[in-house]
Amino acid sequence: MIVIPAIDLKDGQCVRLRQGEMEDATVFSDDPLATAQHWVDQGARRLHLVDLNGAFAGNPVNGEAVNAIAKAFPDLPVQIGGGIRDLKTIERYLDAGVTWAIIGTAAVKNPELVREACREFEGHIIVGLDAKDGLVATEGWAEVSDQQATEMAKRFEDCGVSAIVYTDIARDGMMQGVNVPATVELARAVRVPIIASGGVSSIDDIRELLEAGDIYGAITGRAIYEDKLDLGEAQKLCDEWGK
Known part of the structure; x- marks a missing residue:
């Protein structure tokens, strides 16, 4: 399992939200590139970037910062989500050096876009499923649908997506631990690698995910910014697990 630092971008700054509420943002840095460098220095093997403004606007807003990070670390896999609604946006990000676009x-709302993107950009598409009480939320989590996350995930099994990022909105930014049962249930329901997100608050959460098995990666944000979780220590535990 890999541990993936999150860099959430709002108005050009690195922030963390609580349960996706834009009004409840904690600013950790006004220099996204320096933040990326910090996590690289701590041993990050991948970065998870989110354009928060873009998620609400429906198109990239912090693309400049994303492109700068991708350019600065050409050998580091980077995944970006937030405001990706068409093939052109995906193409621009990939051309800038981003590895995966998260839809x-x-x-x-438009599952066919995922299929088209997987055909056009094979190996570079991740689906992001954000759920509240098991139901998928959209538009920067402002809207909750009537669709179960597990059923939605099954629709993309045969599309060729590289992974699914599963976020439990109720846990995100709250430092209350990961929703391991729901994440594992999803991982065992589909053949696509699952990346856990939302609530990773300590090394115990990493250990719990490892013990559960079937999880490809874990995204962490507030915990590493507030020094509740050491990125290097967490990755070392993952590397040594099961040896």
Whole structure:
């Protein structure tokens, strides 16, 4: 399992939200590139970037910061989500050096886009499923659908997506631990690698995910910014697990 630092971008700054509420943002840095460098220095093997403004606007807003990070670390895999609603946006990000584009809202509202993207950009598409009480949310989590996350995930099994990022909105930014049962249930329901997100608050959460098995990666944000979780220590535990 890999541990993936999150860099959430709002108005050009690195922030963390609580349960996706834009009004409840904690600013951790006004220099996204320096933040990326910090996590690289701590041993990050991948970065998870989110354009929060873009998620609400429906198109990239912090693309400049994303492109700068991708350019600065050409050998580091980078995944970006937030405001990706069409093939052109995906193409621009990939051309800038981003490795994976995460389709969230558009995956729910326009599943055919995922299929088209997987055909056009094979190996570079991730689906982001954000759920509240098991139901998928869209538009920067402002809207909750009537679709179960597990059923939605099954729709993309045969599309060729590289992974599914599963976020439990109720846990995100709250430092209350990961929703391991729901994440594992999803991982065992589909053949696509699952990346856990939302609530990773300590090394115990990493250990719990490892013990559960079947999880490809874990995204962490507030915990590493507030020094509740050491990125290097967490990755070392993952590397040594099961040896």
